[in-house]
Amino acid sequence: MKVVVLGAGNVAYSLCHVLLQHQIEIVQIYSRTLLSAHALRDFLGQEIPCVNDLKKVVSDADLYIYALKDDCLQGVISQIVTNEQAWHIHTSGGVGWEVFEGKKNYGILYPFQTFSKAKPLTDWCEIPLFVVTNAEKVDDSHFLVRLARSLSSQVLVVQPEELDKLHIAGVFANNFTNYMYCCAKQVLASTSIPFPVLIPLIQQTAQKIQTLSPQEAQTGPAKRNDKTVIEKELNILQSTDKTLTDIYRLLSEGIVRNG
Amino acid sequence: MKVVVLGAGNVAYSLCHVLLQHQIEIVQIYSRTLLSAHALRDFLGQEIPCVNDLKKVVSDADLYIYALKDDCLQGVISQIVTNEQAWHIHTSGGVGWEVFEGKKNYGILYPFQTFSKAKPLTDWCEIPLFVVTNAEKVDDSHFLVRLARSLSSQVLVVQPEELDKLHIAGVFANNFTNYMYCCAKQVLASTSIPFPVLIPLIQQTAQKIQTLSPQEAQTGPAKRNDKTVIEKELNILQSTDKTLTDIYRLLSEGIVRNG
Numbered sequence: 001m002k003v004v005v006l007g008a009g010n011v012a013y014s015l016c017h018v019l020l021q022h023q024i025e026i027v028q029i030y031s032r033t034l035l036s037a038h039a040l041r042d043f044l045g046q047e048i049p050c051v052n053d054l055k056k057v058v059s060d061a062d063l064y065i066y067a068l069k070d071d072c073l074q075g076v077i078s079q080i081v082t083n084e085q086a087w088h089i090h091t092s093g094g095v096g097w098e099v100f101e102g103k104k105n106y107g108i109l110y111p112f113q114t115f116s117k118a119k120p121l122t123d124w125c126e127i128p129l130f131v132v133t134n135a136e137k138v139d140d141s142h143f144l145v146r147l148a149r150s151l152s153s154q155v156l157v158v159q160p161e162e163l164d165k166l167h168i169a170g171v172f173a174n175n176f177t178n179y180m181y182c183c184a185k186q187v188l189a190s191t192s193i194p195f196p197v198l199i200p201l202i203q204q205t206a207q208k209i210q211t212l213s214p215q216e217a218q219t220g221p222a223k224r225n226d227k228t229v230i231e232k233e234l235n236i237l238q239s240t241d242k243t244l245t246d247i248y249r250l251l252s253e254g255i256v257r258n259g
Numbered sequence: 260m261k262v263v264v265l266g267a268g269n270v271a272y273s274l275c276h277v278l279l280q281h282q283i284e285i286v287q288i289y290s291r292t293l294l295s296a297h298a299l300r301d302f303l304g305q306e307i308p309c310v311n312d313l314k315k316v317v318s319d320a321d322l323y324i325y326a327l328k329d330d331c332l333q334g335v336i337s338q339i340v341t342n343e344q345a346w347h348i349h350t351s352g353g354v355g356w357e358v359f360e361g362k363k364n365y366g367i368l369y370p371f372q373t374f375s376k377a378k379p380l381t382d383w384c385e386i387p388l389f390v391v392t393n394a395e396k397v398d399d400s401h402f403l404v405r406l407a408r409s410l411s412s413q414v415l416v417v418q419p420e421e422l423d424k425l426h427i428a429g430v431f432a433n434n435f436t437n438y439m440y441c442c443a444k445q446v447l448a449s450t451s452i453p454f455p456v457l458i459p460l461i462q463q464t465a466q467k468i469q470t471l472s473p474q475e476a477q478t479g480p481a482k483r484n485d486k487t488v489i490e491k492e493l494n495i496l497q498s499t500d501k502t503l504t505d506i507y508r509l510l511s512e513g514i515v516r517n518g
Contacts (some may be wrong), residue, residue: 070480070488094480094488112456114463114478119470121463128456154456162450168492168507172443173457174464175479176510177436182473182517184431191421197371197387197413198432199469204373204380205433206465210458211378214441219373220434221329221353229329229353233427243513248427250509251435254502258441 002027004057006076007067008036010115011091015067016044018124022150030057043120054079063147065109066090074099087143093167096160097134107133107144110163111152114174128154132163183244190240215258222255261286263316265335266326267295269374270350274326275303277383281409289316302379313338322406324368325349333358346402352426355419356393366392366403369422370411373433387413391422442503449499474517481514 003024005016008031019026029050031037037050051057057064059082066073066089073095077088088103093110100106110130115121129152133144138157140146148155158166181202185195208217221229230252237245262283264275267290278285288309290296296309310316316323318341325332325348332354336347347362352369359365369389374380388411392403397416399405407414417425440461444454467476480488489511496504 069483070485094485094491113460114467116467116471116476126459128459156452156456158450158452162452164492164495165446165450166452166456168495169443169446169452169457170460171479171492171507172439172446174460175477175481175514176442176506177439177461177464178468178473178476178478179481179510179514179517180431180436180439181468182477183435183513184428185473187424187428187431191417191424193415193417193421193425193428195472197415197425198428200385200387201372201429201433202436202465202468205436206461208373208375209437209440209461212375213454214437214444217437218434218441219437220430222434224328226329226353232353233423233430236423236427243516247435247509247513248430250505251438254442254506255434255438257502258438 001025001063002061003063003065004028004030004061005065005067006030006057006080007065007069008040009067009069010117010120011111012067013040013043013117013120014115014122014124015065015091015111016040017120017122018151020044020046021122024150027061028058030054059083061086063087063089068092070094078102089144093130093163093170096164097132100134105134105143107131107135108163109144109148110166112166112170124151125153127152128156130163130166131155131157132160133157183247186241186244187237218255218258220255222252225256260284260322261320262322262324263287263289263320264324264326265289265316265339266324266328267299268326268328269376269379270370271326272299272302272376272379273374273381273383274324274350274370275299276379276381277410279303279305280381283409286320287317289313318342320345322346322348327351329353337361348403352389352422352429355423356391359393364393364402366390366394367422368403368407369425371425371429383411385413386411387415389422389425390414390416391419392416442506445500445503446496477514477517479514481511484515 003026005012005026026048029037029048034052041048041050057080068076070092073090077099084104088100088106089109091109112128129148131144131148184198237248262285264271264285285307288296288307293311300307300309316339327335329351332349336358343363347359347365348368350368371387388407390403390407443457496507
């Protein structure tokens with residue numbers, strides 16, 4: 001199988017590494033700039049041809065993987081001309097398959113994890129890998145399912161609407177969780193207490209969820225509906241930052257209602 | 260040194276274990292019910308006298324540690340009569356030292372971690388331990404500082420106002436973070452996707468913060484100010500849950516402003 005990877009960002013770094021690990025041949029890397037394509041090639045340590053012109057993307061590969069920013073997907077995919085039988089997949093949970101208009105075989109392979117170039121994940125075995133495809137029948141013998149199974153031990157075939165909700169769940173579990181760390185840091189900014197003090201608590205919070213449901217693990221003033229502490233802390237926040245105050249109020253109300 | 264521990268909840272379990280580990284003698288355990296005091300004693304595996312009547316608390320101990328629910332602290336502390344020289348400390352980050360009115364030596368020893376009886380932390384060495392005291396001069400020879408240093412390698416002496424802010428930071432880093440996990444679970448409730456799928460992402464989110472600042476680690480549609488994805492996801496949420504929609508909107512706005 002010959003694969004073209006389009007993109008040289010956070011996901012592409014990890015994906016290319018994992019593909020090569022499983023002896024899947026990458027015949028070309030496309031990136032908007034040769035500099036970033038070459039940086040990825042150097043990271044991989046293999047002589048993979050790099051291009052920065054969509055017209056130079058080879059047309060005879062078996063699989064085109066678009067690991068691009070969400071808002072670039074449609075524009076790039078529509079310009080790629082290939083054999084009709086070729087497969088086209090992107091790796092985003094935030095973009096539907098309408099971007100594949102005009103293609104015959106397409107789907108989404110969404111690795112449910114947060115990626116960074118600086119520290120590429122070199123093993124996808126434990127990463128849940130979601131498969132969405134336009135094929136009528138999706139069983140174990142389906143090309144995308146087999147590809148996904150070769151990369152991860154946790155493959156889930158889902159409907160496009162489910163992928164949308166999964167992406168939203170990921171926004172809460174990752175983006176918004178990380179933003180809570182930002183807020184905590186902001187609260188400490190006016191004290192002598194350094195941010196790293198929070199790290200053991202953050203780790204323990206994430207670990208608890210491995211054995212308890214999030215409802216069971218919930219603690220704090222809002223869980224106890226302790227209005228005295230909530231009011232006291234809202235007053236303290238109010239004098240420093242409106243956004244933090246609004247967030248504290250809304251999330252406390254949510255926890256109280258959640259019971 | 261003779262210590263009385265008042266309380267038999269999440270913090271008391273871990274605290275008592277750690278005190279005994281460091282050869283500090285617990286002469287009595289008080290709890291509102293003998294049942295819970297005995298459960299704690301059994302967990303510790305030592306023959307410690309238990310009482311459920313505040314009048315029976317011994318008056319000649321050197322240190323009284325109040326590991327009680329926030330809203331019980333004042334009521335219990337005011338009823339405890341001891342030698343004037345005795346030390347009185349509580350372990351809450353949410354309650355100031357005004358609850359010690361009438362006592363001579365007092366302070367707060369706030370272990371900055373989330374505790375649960377079901378899985379008591381048996382080592383405080385890595386837990387940041389915050390010390391607040393009414394003593395005029397607080398140096399390394401201070402009783403509370405020495406006690407704290409014997410339990411943890413990370414002892415910070417702070418002002419009462421700083422403790423308030425630390426507690427709020429903890430609400431964000433622990434309570435609200437855990438609530439984000441709850442929200443993510445709620446989003447998945449209407450799909451075939453099971454909650455544990457989120458666990459690797461949750462772990463990775465917490466791990467990233469050990470090497471990156473929360474601002475550096477921030478990703479997602481709001482970080483990119485990707486209005487198309489944000490609007491799409493708000494629309495999906497709107498049709499199912501108002502609270503989740505409000506939270507998604509407020510936190511996204513916060514991240515966009517944060518840059």
